[in-house]
Amino acid sequence: MNTPSQDTVVQTYLDLPRPPKLVLPANACDSHVHVFGPMSRFAYSPLRKNTPAEAPKEKLFALHKKMGITRCVIVQSITHGTDNAVVEDAIEAGGGRYLGVALVDINVTDGALKRLASRGFRAVRFNFMKHLAGGHGVADVLKLTPRLAALGMHLQVHFESTLVHTLGPALRHSAVPVVIDHMGRVDANLGEGHEDFQALMKLLDHPHLHVKVSGIDRVESTSRPGSGYPLGVKLAARLVENFPDQCVWGLDWPHPNHTHIPDDGELVDALSEIAPTPTQLEKLLVVNPQRLYQFPT
Known part of the structure; x- marks a missing residue:
């Protein structure tokens, strides 16, 4: 499904995912999605590695209605680079139920950060992935965190699983909460006893570190x-x-950037095993996102 070419448009999602069986709690939040296009309004970055099919806000809103999701955090993608207009547009259309995470340059100005915060962006994201452009040194990223703290924003990071051993100790010194994407991209085939997953667990002993339990469909090689x-x-x-x-x-x-197209209904239903008690599900989908992202009430 992946391709390094910009010439071929790659379909990455199902138009008709199955309805989930699990009924989600009120104010359930999907804390990690993207929006792409339409390209007629929001140009794709010339630095992108491939060209995913358009996935505009209208399709996202319809998906969430079908899944029983009422709140969301949209993460800016390298598909659009550091021009966060596509996410800002979706936030504005979301009526207070959609917030954002921005991609910014390491030398972003205070004025630009202040503007993003005023438009509903709650964090900035930095990639430490080999297949993604725009990587920065963790020391430079950490220098940015006091400026984020002044605006009530936090830091989101996406990294290769092996980097948990070197990035993890550094991230403990962040001046703001840190959210780790996709369970640190650990290899689930290696089991929970593997050193990468154990290092992730140890890192979470620090309460200002958080993790997205997204990507169950990515971390299994099979x-x-x-x-x-x-x-x-x-x-x-x-x-x-x-x-x-x-x-x-x-x-x-x-x-x-996936190996297959997952069914979103299946991913929602997996929550019945990920958070099997009502209390766990409420914390995962409602309480924790509200505390971290501060949806308007």
Whole structure:
């Protein structure tokens, strides 16, 4: 499904995912999605590695209605680079139920950050992934965090699983909360005893560190639609059990840079195993996102 070419448009999501069986609590939040296009209004970045099909806000809103999701955090993607206009547009259309995470340059000005915060962006994200452009040194990223603190924003990071051993100790010194994407991209096939997952668990002993238990469909090398993603679910459930106040969840729609197209209804239903009690589900989908992102009430 992946391609390094910009010439081919890649479909990354199902137009008709199945309705989930699980009924989500009121104010359930999807804390990690993207929006792409339409390209007629929001140009794709010339630095992108591939060209995903348009996934505009209208399709996202319709998906959430079908899934029973009423709140959301949209994460700016490298597909649009550091021009966050596509996410800002979706936030504005979301009527207070949609907030954002921005991509910025390491030398972003205080004025630009203040503007983003005023438009509903609650964090900035930095990638430490080999396949993504725009990487920065963690020391430079940490220098930015006092400026984020002044605006009530936090830091979101996306990194290769092996980097948890070097980035993790540094991230403990952040002046703001840190949210780790997709369970630190650990390899679920290696099990919860593997050193990368154990290092992630140790990192979460620090309460200002948080983790997204998204990506159960990404962390299994043998994952496929309809499988239930049992290895990814097991790791996500362990994180929710051990760190109930530090986990949030997301679909990662429209599933860019993936090996297959997951069914969003299946991902929602996996929550019945990831957070099997009503209290766990309420914390994961409602309480923790409200505390972290501060949706208007």
